[in-house]
Amino acid sequence: MTVWRSVITGVGGYLPDRVMTNAEMARIVDTSDEWIVSRSGIRQRHIAADGEKTSDLALNAAQRALDSAGTSASEIDLIVLATATPDETFPATATTVQAALGITGFPAFDVQAVCTGFIYALATADNFVRAGQSKNALVIGAETFSRILDWEDRTTCVLFGDGAGAVVLSAAEATGTPQDRGILSTHLHADGTKHDMLYVDGGPSSTQTTGHLRMLGREVFRHAVTNLSAVVHEALSANDMTPNDIDWLVPHQANKRILDGTAKKLSLPAERVVVTVDRHGNTSAASVPLALAEAVQDGRIQKNHIVLMEAMGGGFTWGSCLARW
Ligand code: ACO
Numbered sequence: 001m002t003v004w005r006s007v008i009t010g011v012g013g014y015l016p017d018r019v020m021t022n023a024e025m026a027r028i029v030d031t032s033d034e035w036i037v038s039r040s041g042i043r044q045r046h047i048a049a050d051g052e053k054t055s056d057l058a059l060n061a062a063q064r065a066l067d068s069a070g071t072s073a074s075e076i077d078l079i080v081l082a083t084a085t086p087d088e089t090f091p092a093t094a095t096t097v098q099a100a101l102g103i104t105g106f107p108a109f110d111v112q113a114v115c116t117g118f119i120y121a122l123a124t125a126d127n128f129v130r131a132g133q134s135k136n137a138l139v140i141g142a143e144t145f146s147r148i149l150d151w152e153d154r155t156t157c158v159l160f161g162d163g164a165g166a167v168v169l170s171a172a173e174a175t176g177t178p179q180d181r182g183i184l185s186t187h188l189h190a191d192g193t194k195h196d197m198l199y200v201d202g203g204p205s206s207t208q209t210t211g212h213l214r215m216l217g218r219e220v221f222r223h224a225v226t227n228l229s230a231v232v233h234e235a236l237s238a239n240d241m242t243p244n245d246i247d248w249l250v251p252h253q254a255n256k257r258i259l260d261g262t263a264k265k266l267s268l269p270a271e272r273v274v275v276t277v278d279r280h281g282n283t284s285a286a287s288v289p290l291a292l293a294e295a296v297q298d299g300r301i302q303k304n305h306i307v308l309m310e311a312m313g314g315g316f317t318w319g320s321c322l323a324r325w
Pocket of ligand 1: 030031032035036039040115154155156158159198215217218219220221224252253254255282312313314
């Protein structure tokens with residue numbers, strides 16, 4: 001049976017110029033390079049310049065993804081942008097990117113699933129493609145988390161950074177088997193009862209302010225390892241695969257200890273896990289596409305490789321996307 005598959009034809013990442021090291025962080029809050037590295041694996045993060053907005057980061061990543069796909073902006077018929085730090089409460093940051101690319105008319109909207117945002121956006125765009133409603137979709141994860149951090153709270157501000165990543169999904173006719181190239185499965189989950197473990201204490205309808213990120217780090221850590229290994233096994237079993245079939249695990253980059261814990265539960269060697277958290281920190285919805293961009297550009301991810309992406313974030317939300325590159 002002929003089906004439509006979403007093939008990832010291009011990928012791009014963009015990080016703001018300014019790098020903030022742990023030593024600089026230690027001048028802002030009572031912390032140390034040793035504490036941050038040992039607890040999270042993070043050595044530095046990028047911080048958006050004054051006036052540099054989420055849409056600016058997103059536009060740069062989108063242009064790089066279009067260039068790498070060899071697709072012109074005029075061929076795009078859908079933009080799904082994942083962010084928890086939009087330029088404005090409305091309109092969607094996706095529409096700002098659409099206008100900046102000089103294209104109009106087709107749907108462009110934001111998806112909000114915090115650190116799982118890119119996986120949610122990818123699943124949404126993949127459903128458009130498989131339903132025959134999109135031929136070339138731009139899927140973006142972009143964040144300026146530095147704007148919602150409490151810079152007096154050392155338990156959170158040391159962990160996050162700013163950035164953006166994007167992919168182009170192109171519709172391809174396929175057989176409907178795991179031998180196809182493209183996205184083979186997506187699995188999404190949420191558990192709204194865990195709100196208080198990770199949230200922002202503000203918003204238009206509650207406080208009329210933007211608010212700051214609040215987190216019970218230890219609780220988030222415990223749930224992250226459990227939920228991520230469950231979602232990875234769910235993806236593998238849906239495709240009749242085992243961890244041995246995974247060429248690259250591209251996880252959400254929250255914390256090196258969470259990455260190591262997930263890889264260990266899968267008995268996956270560290271060489272097959274893409275890690276950027278040491279240099280990017282946690283860039284929320286941008287982290288998976290930024291990691292993808294790095295591993296594609298340096299030649300690690302090759303055509304036909306099995307790539308498993310997973311993420312977990314506020315909500316809680318969590319999910320996976322398994323693709324044959
Ligand atoms: N520098 C120095 N000391 C600190 C810092 C800091 N930046 N932050 C906390 N501490 C102190 C605490 O005050 C505490 O001191 P105390 O024992 O005197 O009370 C001590 O360090 C230990 O604190 P814990 O919170 O128990 O430290 P833990 O080992 O759990 O590490 C961390 C904290 C890094 C937040 C960890 O729990 C974690 O990674 N959790 C996951 C959070 C995460 O990744 N969130 C991202 C969003 S969700 C996602 O993307 C999956």
